[in-house]
Amino acid sequence: MGRSKPVFKKQKFKGNMYTKKKPGPVLPSNDKVSTSFFKVGNGLSDLCSGIDEDEVKTSGYRLIDISLLSTAINAFCLCSHCETVNCLKVKEESREGLASVMKIYCENCEHDYSFHTSKRASGGFFDCNFRFTYGLRCLGKGHEGGKLLCGVMNMPPPIARFDKLNNVLLNRVTEVSKRVMKNAVEEVMNVKQNENCDGVISDLSVSVDGTWMKRGHTSLYGVSSIISIDTGKVLDIETMSKYCHDCSTRSKLDNPVEEESWQDKHKALCKKNYTGSSGGMESAAVVKMFNRSEPLYGVRYVNYLGDGDSQSFKSVVHSKPYDCDIVKLECIGHIQKRVGGRLRRLVKDYKGRKLDDGKSIGGRGRLSQKEIDSLQVYYGKAIRENNSSVDDMRKAIWAIYFHKLSTDDNPTHGLCPKDGWCKYNVDKDNYKHKHGLPEAVMLAMKNIFKSLSDRDLLKRCLHGKTQNNNESFNNMVWLRCPKTTFCGVNVMKIAVYDAVICFNSGNKGRIDVLIAAGLEPGVFTITLLQEIDQRRVEKAELSLSDIEKQSRKEKRSKKRGIEAADEDGAYECGAY
Numbered sequence: 001m002g003r004s005k006p007v008f009k010k011q012k013f014k015g016n017m018y019t020k021k022k023p024g025p026v027l028p029s030n031d032k033v034s035t036s037f038f039k040v041g042n043g044l045s046d047l048c049s050g051i052d053e054d055e056v057k058t059s060g061y062r063l064i065d066i067s068l069l070s071t072a073i074n075a076f077c078l079c080s081h082c083e084t085v086n087c088l089k090v091k092e093e094s095r096e097g098l099a100s101v102m103k104i105y106c107e108n109c110e111h112d113y114s115f116h117t118s119k120r121a122s123g124g125f126f127d128c129n130f131r132f133t134y135g136l137r138c139l140g141k142g143h144e145g146g147k148l149l150c151g152v153m154n155m156p157p158p159i160a161r162f163d164k165l166n167n168v169l170l171n172r173v174t175e176v177s178k179r180v181m182k183n184a185v186e187e188v189m190n191v192k193q194n195e196n197c198d199g200v201i202s203d204l205s206v207s208v209d210g211t212w213m214k215r216g217h218t219s220l221y222g223v224s225s226i227i228s229i230d231t232g233k234v235l236d237i238e239t240m241s242k243y244c245h246d247c248s249t250r251s252k253l254d255n256p257v258e259e260e261s262w263q264d265k266h267k268a269l270c271k272k273n274y275t276g277s278s279g280g281m282e283s284a285a286v287v288k289m290f291n292r293s294e295p296l297y298g299v300r301y302v303n304y305l306g307d308g309d310s311q312s313f314k315s316v317v318h319s320k321p322y323d324c325d326i327v328k329l330e331c332i333g334h335i336q337k338r339v340g341g342r343l344r345r346l347v348k349d350y351k352g353r354k355l356d357d358g359k360s361i362g363g364r365g366r367l368s369q370k371e372i373d374s375l376q377v378y379y380g381k382a383i384r385e386n387n388s389s390v391d392d393m394r395k396a397i398w399a400i401y402f403h404k405l406s407t408d409d410n411p412t413h414g415l416c417p418k419d420g421w422c423k424y425n426v427d428k429d430n431y432k433h434k435h436g437l438p439e440a441v442m443l444a445m446k447n448i449f450k451s452l453s454d455r456d457l458l459k460r461c462l463h464g465k466t467q468n469n470n471e472s473f474n475n476m477v478w479l480r481c482p483k484t485t486f487c488g489v490n491v492m493k494i495a496v497y498d499a500v501i502c503f504n505s506g507n508k509g510r511i512d513v514l515i516a517a518g519l520e521p522g523v524f525t526i527t528l529l530q531e532i533d534q535r536r537v538e539k540a541e542l543s544l545s546d547i548e549k550q551s552r553k554e555k556r557s558k559k560r561g562i563e564a565a566d567e568d569g570a571y572e573c574g575a576y
Contacts, residue, residue, distance in 0.1 A: 060524045081111035097159025099126035122518035130517055133165040137494050140482045170494050172516045177497035180504045184233035185297045191230050205229040205303035209470035210282030213483055221492050222281030223477055226289050227469045233504045238285035239496050241489040244272040271489040283315040290321040305329040330460040331467045336380035342448050343372045355440035367441050387464035390455055397453045405442045408433050473503050506533040
């Protein structure tokens, strides 16, 4: 039999791939709107309005080889003084970082003209040096990273006075971030006013979390953030430091009077604002932020969403920042993780011991890692899908227990939903129990279910919220200030404040930093930052789609060693 002839489809013209399209307004791809769209999506279409194509071609910086520039000027121009051709040369007279003073001179009459390659800001620094410093900090790099980049690009090294530009940058990002956080407070006030739930607009619900530069109790820096539950924006941050370079490098003077005099002068400049264990940084920072909320913003943080570590909450309550009680809320994500942690601890405690049926607690068909991960997922679903009622939560949690305990001889599906994930209630006559656990194993787990179905605990979960926003913010901080590289507290603060700006307003917020520094943002700054924000929103909207959710489930299942079908169908009709 001969080969069939290949069929070629006619290609459709989809536009010139080299034609750069202007980014348009970003719209949600589905009914759900992501937090990123809420924060930055609405203002994306306004940034590039009114930009002229000619302006794009004649503005901004370009990398150019000086020898090529010299050749072009010599070939195209003539000396304005002696009107001789082919006599002009270009050379560098002086340099300050990436900014140079260039001279065009005539070899015939020695007439010359000098000019700067970059504009100066009102602060006296060059535009390109400030942008280069800010760009490096955005990428989590410093002076050494800048030298490496310049070396590879065959450019002169960055400015030697890097610390001075860091200080200027710190002042500008601090100024902008404080304004951004103040706007975030006003925004959440408007949201509360529109909702008009209880008439008390000044009482806000916030999620609180801390992060450290180093694990354990040896970290020199710690950052704590307060984020609105209603808007997902940062309202306040505090950076704690128990390190000061000047203090650590200075040896104590023999003369106590001189030492005391130095300490008095240094006190205002000291970078150290915390003394004690690194673990206590979060508590100290949170207490600070709660106590200044009223004088700073005129609001009270009355609902405290935190993780299982209640030390920070206890410290806040003990400090009595307000004349009212502060309610503790639990993060659903952390509560869900407790299930896995306690079950794994249970398996460890029973190691080498036999249950009532003469077998160990773990192993195939018993409390394996797969079963622990599954129970953790089911518990989280039980809370999230029933967050309107404590009774419904408890019923759903115990439904998991009795469903796993159920057998063909003794079915215990009384708490399982009639039209939900339990297959027994769909077809009782043909149902075969395949996914249960032995009674001895379930009895060993019973106290854990009792503890995690406590009414007081579930009351604190009725909100259905997590600390994902705080975790996302923490990640943004350490992207700008990698944990693998030691830095000073000023660099740490630059990372924190820049993270606040981008978290609340998107990358377009960096335009305000440049304006605050006395610089014109420029066409490429505006368009490229907008494109980055647009991609952020698109990615966030995509993550809400069913296909992407399914993909994430499958990835998590592979990571845990569970087949995707087991996890996906757990709470769906016909799963059991």
